[in-house]
Structures are given as structure tokens and as C-alpha cells.
Amino acid sequence: MVLLAALPMAGAAAEGSAASPPDGYPRSYARIIEAAQKEGSLSVYATTDGSEVAALIREFEAAYPGVRVEYADQNSTEIYSRFIAEVAAGQGTADLVWSSAMDLQVKLINDGYAQAYASPEKPNLPEWAVWKNEGYGITAEPLVIAYNKRLMPPEDVPRTRADLETLLRTKKDFYRGKVASYDPERSGVGFLFISQDVQISRDTWKLVEAMAGTDPRLYTSTGAMMERLVSGEHLLVYNLIGSYALQRQKKDPSLGIIFPADFTLTMSRIAFIPTEARHPNAAKLFLDFMLSKRGQSLLAQRDMAPVRTDLGEIGVPRPPAEQVRPIRVGPQLLANLDQLTRLRFLKQWKRIVRGL
Amino acid sequence: MNRSMRIGVVLTSAVAILAPLLLVVWQSFLDGPFFARNVHPTLGAYQFVYEDPDFYRALGNSVLVAAGMACIAVPVGALLAFLLVRTDLPGRRWVEPLLLTPMFISSIVLAFGFVVAFGPVGIVSLWVKGWLGRLPWDIYSRSSLILIAGLTHAPHVFLYAATALRSLGSDVEEAARSTGAGPLRVALTVSLPMIRPALMYSAVLVFFLGFELFGLPLVLADPKGELVLATYLYKLTNVLGIPSYQLMAVVVMVIVAIALPLVWLQNRLLQGANRYVSIKGKAQASRPISLGMWRWPAVAFIALWLLMVVVAPVCALVLRAFLSSWGEGVNIAGALTLEHFRELAHYPNLVRGITNTLVLAAVGGAASVVVYTLINLAVHRWHSRWARVIDYLVLLPRAMPGIVAGLAIFWVFLFVPPLQPFRQTLLAMWVAYTLVWMAYGMRLVSGSLLQLGPELEEAGRVVGASPARVSLDVTLPLIRAGLVGSWLLVFVTFVREYSTGVYLLGPGTEVIGSLLVSLWAAGAVDTVVALSAINIAMVAGGLLLITLFGRKAHHG
Numbered sequence: 079m080v081l082l083a084a085l086p087m088a089g090a091a092a093e094g095s096a097a098s099p100p101d102g103y104p105r106s107y108a109r110i111i112e113a114a115q116k117e118g119s120l121s122v123y124a125t126t127d128g129s130e131v132a133a134l135i136r137e138f139e140a141a142y143p144g145v146r147v148e149y150a151d152q153n154s155t156e157i158y159s160r161f162i163a164e165v166a167a168g169q170g171t172a173d174l175v176w177s178s179a180m181d182l183q184v185k186l187i188n189d190g191y192a193q194a195y196a197s198p199e200k201p202n203l204p205e206w207a208v209w210k211n212e213g214y215g216i217t218a219e220p221l222v223i224a225y226n227k228r229l230m231p232p233e234d235v236p237r238t239r240a241d242l243e244t245l246l247r248t249k250k251d252f253y254r255g256k257v258a259s260y261d262p263e264r265s266g267v268g269f270l271f272i273s274q275d276v277q278i279s280r281d282t283w284k285l286v287e288a289m290a291g292t293d294p295r296l297y298t299s300t301g302a303m304m305e306r307l308v309s310g311e312h313l314l315v316y317n318l319i320g321s322y323a324l325q326r327q328k329k330d331p332s333l334g335i336i337f338p339a340d341f342t343l344t345m346s347r348i349a350f351i352p353t354e355a356r357h358p359n360a361a362k363l364f365l366d367f368m369l370s371k372r373g374q375s376l377l378a379q380r381d382m383a384p385v386r387t388d389l390g391e392i393g394v395p396r397p398p399a400e401q402v403r404p405i406r407v408g409p410q411l412l413a414n415l416d417q418l419t420r421l422r423f424l425k426q427w428k429r430i431v432r433g434l
Numbered sequence: 435m436n437r438s439m440r441i442g443v444v445l446t447s448a449v450a451i452l453a454p455l456l457l458v459v460w461q462s463f464l465d466g467p468f469f470a471r472n473v474h475p476t477l478g479a480y481q482f483v484y485e486d487p488d489f490y491r492a493l494g495n496s497v498l499v500a501a502g503m504a505c506i507a508v509p510v511g512a513l514l515a516f517l518l519v520r521t522d523l524p525g526r527r528w529v530e531p532l533l534l535t536p537m538f539i540s541s542i543v544l545a546f547g548f549v550v551a552f553g554p555v556g557i558v559s560l561w562v563k564g565w566l567g568r569l570p571w572d573i574y575s576r577s578s579l580i581l582i583a584g585l586t587h588a589p590h591v592f593l594y595a596a597t598a599l600r601s602l603g604s605d606v607e608e609a610a611r612s613t614g615a616g617p618l619r620v621a622l623t624v625s626l627p628m629i630r631p632a633l634m635y636s637a638v639l640v641f642f643l644g645f646e647l648f649g650l651p652l653v654l655a656d657p658k659g660e661l662v663l664a665t666y667l668y669k670l671t672n673v674l675g676i677p678s679y680q681l682m683a684v685v686v687m688v689i690v691a692i693a694l695p696l697v698w699l700q701n702r703l704l705q706g707a708n709r710y711v712s713i714k715g716k717a718q719a720s721r722p723i724s725l726g727m728w729r730w731p732a733v734a735f736i737a738l739w740l741l742m743v744v745v746a747p748v749c750a751l752v753l754r755a756f757l758s759s760w761g762e763g764v765n766i767a768g769a770l771t772l773e774h775f776r777e778l779a780h781y782p783n784l785v786r787g788i789t790n791t792l793v794l795a796a797v798g799g800a801a802s803v804v805v806y807t808l809i810n811l812a813v814h815r816w817h818s819r820w821a822r823v824i825d826y827l828v829l830l831p832r833a834m835p836g837i838v839a840g841l842a843i844f845w846v847f848l849f850v851p852p853l854q855p856f857r858q859t860l861l862a863m864w865v866a867y868t869l870v871w872m873a874y875g876m877r878l879v880s881g882s883l884l885q886l887g888p889e890l891e892e893a894g895r896v897v898g899a900s901p902a903r904v905s906l907d908v909t910l911p912l913i914r915a916g917l918v919g920s921w922l923l924v925f926v927t928f929v930r931e932y933s934t935g936v937y938l939l940g941p942g943t944e945v946i947g948s949l950l951v952s953l954w955a956a957g958a959v960d961t962v963v964a965l966s967a968i969n970i971a972m973v974a975g976g977l978l979l980i981t982l983f984g985r986k987a988h989h990g
Contacts, residue, residue, distance in 0.1 A: 127953065129781040148940075150939065151952055152952060159677050159679075160844070160937055162469075163467070163469060163848055167848045167849050167854075182675075228763045261659065263669055264668050297656055298668065299656075299955050300955065300956060301954045301956065302653065302657075306549075306553075306657075309550075309553070309759070309764075322956070322957035325957075326960075329771075329773060332759055417674055420673075420674065432659075
């Protein structure tokens with residue numbers, strides 16, 4: 079009996095200790111924790127697979143007992159459609175939206191769907207990763223050139239885009255039908271990546287031209303692309319998301335990964351707390367937890383490279399800092415969604431790749 | 435059913451069908467999401483689509499694929515049904531469940547199975563290449579797409595044809611046999627013509643499915659950028675950066691515009707359906723036709739079909755689930771692993787997804803059949819304009835590609851206040867599934883009803899039974915086999931459905947199909963194949979049970 083009676087007290091003690099803010103956080107943070115525990119739960123709409131964040135969610139729920147995470151993963155277009163419709167219907171929506179479609183996220187923030195929150199983790203983040211205290215880049219994942227180690231001649235392996243361009247021009251026939259990338263016409267991230275490449279270097283068009291000469295295969299799905307690379311149907315994929323490639327490489331060593339030495343673009347999964355969030359405090363806790371050292375290293379364990387640079391060795395291969403070009407979380411991404419700019423870009427792309 | 439009940443059922447179904455569709459119609463004439471502020475009426479979306487050369491290419495491809503598919507699926511499916519239902523083919527009881535497997539597997543996964551088996555570095559392909567020195571086929575060509583789509587849709591035709599054949603007396607066939615006709619001749623001139631309504635229904639539906647085809651072209655035509663209407667929608671979603679509902683709505687309008695004249699044509703063709711009545715007042719057990727020397731060609735035909743459509747892709751897929759890598763230059767034996775299955779343990783939604791899928795398919799499927807039967811009974815032997823309206827209505831939801839239908843139904847649940855509490859429940863998912871697959875279920879049930887002679891029901895009425903009594907005591911028991919068949923069809927359809935549910939999906943309402951799609955997009959192919967392998971095993975178990983029960987019922 080004594081033991082049984084002691085149990086709830088132990089629970090209360092755990093809750094009590096959880097209510098104290100993490101190290102380095104302002105003391106006022108305790109109020110957010112308390113409010114979040116009253117809210118009891120938060121709903122997250124995300125593009126990241128539930129299995130990838132299972133450990134993160136488990137630790138979060140253990141750190142803040144009484145706050146439960148309802149996590150729904152969908153693709154970025156679905157999240158966008160669902161979110162704007164739910165807000166319009168006034169029916170309540172997610173408490174945190176976390177998506178890899180950077181431009182769509184920035185548009186939502188720009189359209190006034192996000193609320194401002196100055197995260198105590200903000201000083202630890204690079205300046206490019208935060209916009210208006212509303213949008214937070216959670217990861218910094220490199221875009222890589224992936225290749226099939228089994229079948230691609232080692233002397234062919236390019237280190238830079240210029241290498242790749244030369245290779246595809248000189249061994250055009252060997253690489254015919256063997257090169258793959260995202261289709262910017264049908265894939266939002268595909269458009270984002272290639273248009274960012276062009277912004278950094280106009281030489282990108284020359285690379286696209288060289289790829290076009292090999293009759294490239296263009297995909298909308300990362301899975302399909304990676305599968306066909308590893309099976310040997312393709313030899314090389316340009317602009318693959320590094321986190322997926324790194325994860326696959328652990329199981330299948332025939333996948334080769336290059337961080338292009340001229341520059342390595344990094345993309346980020348952006349999170350924001352909607353104005354309409356019904357559990358804003360719980361959302362704040364979760365956002366901070368994702369940005370905390372612990373949260374970032376848990377993401378890194380699943381090969382999502384952290385946005386923080388103060389973690390030291392984290393076990394995810396990363397390109398040297400000086401060659402990294404992050405896609406900034408900010409209003410310049412809105413240009414991507416400008417109809418005329420977009421259609422003009424695609425027209426140029428089609429003219430080169432499809433000869434249209 | 436009496437007249438007011440009939441009208442009530444027709445009106446209720448009309449509202450349920452039209453609400454999402456009208457939203458889409460409305461959306462097609464606006465310049466932004468219908469729920470946004472500052473949207474204006476415009477024809478801009480129509481103009482955009484009609485000026486887009488890709489649209490015409492996609493439309494042309496869709497017509498070609500749909501027609502080609504129907505041309506392959508109908509004869510193959512009909513022949514399979516004849517062989518399995520009407521003849522003494524050896525092992526036919528065991529073949530039937532195998533035959534249905536392509537329907538159980540999500541088409542994205544099945545298409546992927548084809549790539550692993552017959553793709554450029556596929557398991558079968560490498561073997562053939564070793565023999566011939568080159569690969570005689572290209573799985574990514576349009577003709578491969580048509581062939582694969584046609585062959586994998588043969589089971590749909592099979593189910594319709596088999597249901598119709600089962601309720602056919604064998605007296606006419608025996609008469610033909612006694613005058614010396616061979617089994618093939620009996621099939622072509624007697625049995626199959628007798629089930630012409632069922633075949634025509636399935637032909638039209640397969641043709642529609644061709645327009646809605648998504649998974650196969652996504653996987654098989656994706657790399658070469660060949661679009662069909664449903665994958666063209668994908669492009670529209672993205673071409674302006676943000677989802678452009680008005681453009682998607684225009685594509686739906688195009689499909690509806692193609693659908694309506696087809697339904698009209700179908701109705702014209704079926705006006706003589708009375709000629710096919712075959713369950714009459716006299717009970718008669720049917721006897722199988724002896725195949726004689728046609729036995730082995732028939733076995734070879736089925737074996738070849740099974741090998742191509744079921745065994746090769748399914749085995750390739752299951753094998754892939756146990757491989758860390760495959761393809762050119764890989765030693766399969768050295769790549770075997772159980773790792774992918776271990777990883778599934780990291781997937782917290784999995785168990786819920788499996789349970790939800792089973793509940794939705796089994797319980798929801800049965801409830802859907804009840805709905806379909808109710809609507810069918812409401813218009814059964816009712817020569818009224820109301821009844822004809824339903825013919826057109828039920829096909830309309832099918833004219834919307836699953837993803838659009840799902841979005842429209844999501845909007846209805848979101849913006850119609852009385853429905854709001856149900857939005858994030860399996861009930862909403864069930865409504866969506868029931869609506870989207872209404873054409874299927876309706877046709878299957880009506881296929882059985884069409885073969886029922888009116889005199890049995892008249893007999894009921896003569897002895898003074900009310901219309902409801904007649905339905906319950908006469909009509910329903912007589913089409914019981916057909917109803918069980920439709921439930922099976924609806925069950926399999928719901929198990930593999932993936933696109934309809936994506937917007938209604940939430941924590942607690944996950945279904946396997948939608949999980950597979952999101953995993954596939956995120957590159958987790960290993961998890962996809964492991965999950966599919968488990969799914970296939972579950973399905974195989976279910977099929978085995980059905981077969982055993984079927985046999986028990988047969989002998990009991």
C-alpha cells in the first residue's frame with residue numbers, strides 16, 4: 079500500500095523537475111512549460127517520415143511529461159493544401175508546420191499564417207536559418223552528386239560541377255540514359271534546387287546543357303531515383319538530397335556520395351508556429367527541442383545534418399564549411415513562386431533539356 | 435421499395451455525389467482556391483490548360499492507354515473467367531485467389547515489382563540478357579505501359595465476368611456442346627455473349643480506370659517524362675509553385691466531359707439487357723464443360739498470364755524486400771538481409787495503419803456494399819427518369835482522379851458544418867472510399883440484378899408481399915453470390931487504395947496505401963518493400979481463408 083501511494087508522488091516529482099527550463103534558457107520559460115502541460119498535446123504536420131523522428135518525439139515526451147505529440151507526415155503539397163483550407167474554415171489546424179518545401183513555407187509565413195516566437199535557441203543558429211522570428215530552418219542538408227560505385231569507372235568520378243560537365247561532354251555516349259535528376263517541372267524541390275544553382279552560378283546552364291546531351295531521366299520521387307541508381311540502371315544522380323543518400327549508403331556501400339567542391343548547396347526543413355495554433359506553447363517547446371543540442375543530434379542520428387554549427391563531431395558526413403551555400407530562409411524564395419519568373423525559367427530549362 | 439423511398443435514396447446519393455463534384459466545377463471557374471479571400475470568377479484556368487501543349491500530349495496518351503488497356507483486359511479477363519468458372523480446368527480453385535493478387539497490391543508497388551523483374555537491370559532481364567546478349571523489350575515504353583496496365587486489369591474484368599457466369603444456367607452451353615461445339619466455340623458464341631452486359635460494364639470501367647491510371651504511369655513513364663492525365667495533374671500542382679486547384683479542376687472537367695457520352699453510349703448498348711436474363715423460375719445446377727484436348731493450351735495460357743503478372747513481379751518485390759542491393763553486378767546471395775524488416779519496428783504508425791486498413795476494407799467494405807445494394811434496389815425495375823439519372827451520377831466520382839476526389843471530399847467535410855466533427859475519423863475516409871468506388875460496386879451489384887428474371891419478384895408481389903418484402907425475401911437472397919463477390923471486390927479495392935485518403939489522413943486514421951506513398955516519395959524504398967511484403971503476406975493469408983471458407987460453403 080505504501081508503495082502504491084508513493085507512485086503518484088514520484089510522477090509529480092518528475093513533472094516538477096521537467097517544469098524547470100533547460101540550461102541557459104530564461105527563467106520565464108517555466109511559464110511556457112506550464113502552459114504547454116496544460117495544453118496537453120500538439121499536432122505537427124511534417125514532410126519528414128514519422129520513423130525518422132520517432133526517437134526525437136519519444137525524448138521530447140519524456141522531457142515534458144503530459145505533452146503528447148500527434149505527428150502526421152504527408153508530402154509538401156498536401157500539407158500546404160490542407161493547412162490553408164483548414165485555416166480558411168476556421169476549423170483548427172496544426173500547431174507546428176515543418177516542411178522541406180522551403181518556398182511554400184516562406185510563402186505561408188509571408189502571407190501572415192505564422193506567429194512570431196523568439197526561440198531561446200536562436201543565438202545558436204546561423205543567421206540564414208531564421209526569418210522574422212517566424213520561420214526556423216531546422217536542418218542543413220547538403221545536395222549531393224550520387225553515383226554507383228560498382229559500375230561507374232573510378233577515374234570518371236567528378237569532384238566539381240565543372241568536372242561533371244566535362245565528363246558528360248566527353249563521354250556522352252557512355253552516359254546516355256545513365257544520368258538522373260529531379261524534374262523541375264513536376265517536382266517543387268527539383269525546381270528549388272536547380273534555380274538556386276543558377277542563382278549561385280550562371281554556369282549551371284552549361285551543366286544542364288551537358289546533361290541534356292546524355293538524354294537524362296527526370297524524376298519526381300527521391301525513392302525511385304535512388305533505387306534506379308543503386309540497381310545500376312543509372313550511374314549518376316545530380317542534386318540528390320544528401321540525408322536520404324547517406325542513409326541508403328549505410329546499408330548499401332555501392333552508393334557513392336560527392337559534396338561538389340565548387341559549392342555545396344544545403345537545403346533546410348523549415349518550421350513555423352501557425353497564428354491559429356491551438357497549442358502554441360506546446361509547439362514552442364517542440365520547436366525549441368528540435369533546435370536544442372539534443373534534438374539536433376537526434377536528427378543527425380537519422381542523417382539529417384543539423385543546422386547548428388556548435389555540436390562538434392556529430393557522425394554525419396558534412397562538406398567543409400567554406401564550400402557550403404545554404405538556401406536562405408527568407409523572402410527571396412518568394413521569387414520562386416512568381417508565376418512569370420517561374421514559367422520563364424521552366425521554358426529555358428525545357429528548351430535546353432527537351433529541345434522544345 | 436415504394437416510390438417515395440426510391441426517390442429518397444436517389445436524392446440522398448445525388449447530394450453525396452454532387453457536393454464534392456460541384457465544388458470542383460465551381461473551383462474551375464475561379465482564379466484561386468474557392469475558400470480564399472479575393473478570388474474572382476475567370477476562364478483563365480481553362481485558357482491555361484487549353485493552351486498547354488503538354489495537356490494534349492497527356493490527353494492523347496490517356497486515350498491510347500485506356501483504349502489499349504480495355505482491348506487487352508476484357509478478352510483476357512473474360513477468357514480467364516470462362517476457364518475458371520465454366521470448365522473442368524485442373525486446379526482452378528487454387529488459381530482464382532492467385533489471379534486476384536494484382537488487385538490487392540498498390541499499383542505503385544506492383545509497378546515497382548515490374549521494374550525489379552523486367553526493368554533494364556531487372557532480375558528477369560539480366561537473365562534474358564545473359565541468354566540473348568540484349569534485352570528485347572523496354573519496360574519504360576508506351577506499349578509496355580499499355581500491356582502491363584491491360585494485363586493487370588484483367589482481374590477486374592474477371593470478377594465481373596465470373597460473377598455473371600456463376601449465375602448462368604448451364605443448359606444452353608450443354609445444348610451447344612451436344613451439337614459438337616468445342617469449348618472455345620462455346621465460350622465465344624454462347625457463354626460470353628450471354629454475359630455481354632457484365633463485359634460491357636467492365637469494358638467501360640476499365641476504360642475509365644485508364645484515364646485515372648496513376649501508379650503505373652508514375653513509375654513506368656516517369657523517367658521519360660511521358661504524361662497521362664493523372665500525372666499531368668502532378669505537373670499542374672507544381673508548375674506555378676503552389677497547388678493550382680483551378681487548373682486541376684479543369685482537368686477533372688475534361689474527364690467528366692469524356693465520361694458522360696460514354697455512359698450514354700453504354701446505356702444505349704444495354705437497352706436490350708432483358709435478353710440476357712438467365713436466373714429464371716426454374717432452379718438448375720450448372721455443370722462444368724469438359725475441356726478435352728483444350729486442357730493444356732488453357733493451362734498454358736493461365737500459367738503464362740500468372741507468371742507475367744503475378745509470379746514475376748510479386749516474387750521480385752518480395753525478394754527485393756530481403757536484399758540490401760540488386761541490379762547489375764550484384765551477387766544476390768551475398769546481398770540477402772533481414773534489416774529492412776527490423777527497421778519497420780521504428781515505424782510507430784505501422785500497426786495502426788494495418789488495423790485501420792483492415793477495418794476500413796472489411797467492415798467499411800461491407801457497409802459500402804449495403805449502400806450500393808440499396809441504391810441499386812431503389813432503381814431496380816423502375817422505369818423512371820430518376821433511375822436513369824443515377825446511371826450517370828455514379829460514374830462521376832470515378833471521373834475525378836483519386837487525389838482530386840479526396841481533396842474535394844476533404845473540402846466538403848471541412849466546410850460543411852454538420853460534417854466537421856467527422857473529418858478526422860475513419861468515417862470520413864469511409865465516405866470518401868464509398869463515393870470514389872461507387873461506380874464499381876454499383877455495377878457489380880447491378881450485374882447480378884440484371885440477370886434476375888422479373889417473374890420471381892412478380893410471384894412475390896402476386897402473393898401479396900410489399901415491395902420491401904420482395905426485395906428482402908426474393909431479390910436479395912437470389913443475388914447473394916453477387917453481393918459476396920462485390921464485397922470481395924470492394925474489400926480488395928479498399929485495401930490497396932492510396933490516393934483518396936491522403937487529405938483525410940491524420941494521426942489515428944493512417945492507412946497502409948497512403949503510408950506507402952509518402953514513404954516512397956521520401957526515398958525509404960527499403961521500408962516500402964518490407965511493408966509491401968508484409969501486406970502481400972496478409973493478403974495471401976486472407977485469400978487462403980476465403981478460399982477455404984468458400985470450399986466449405988460449397989461442400990456444406
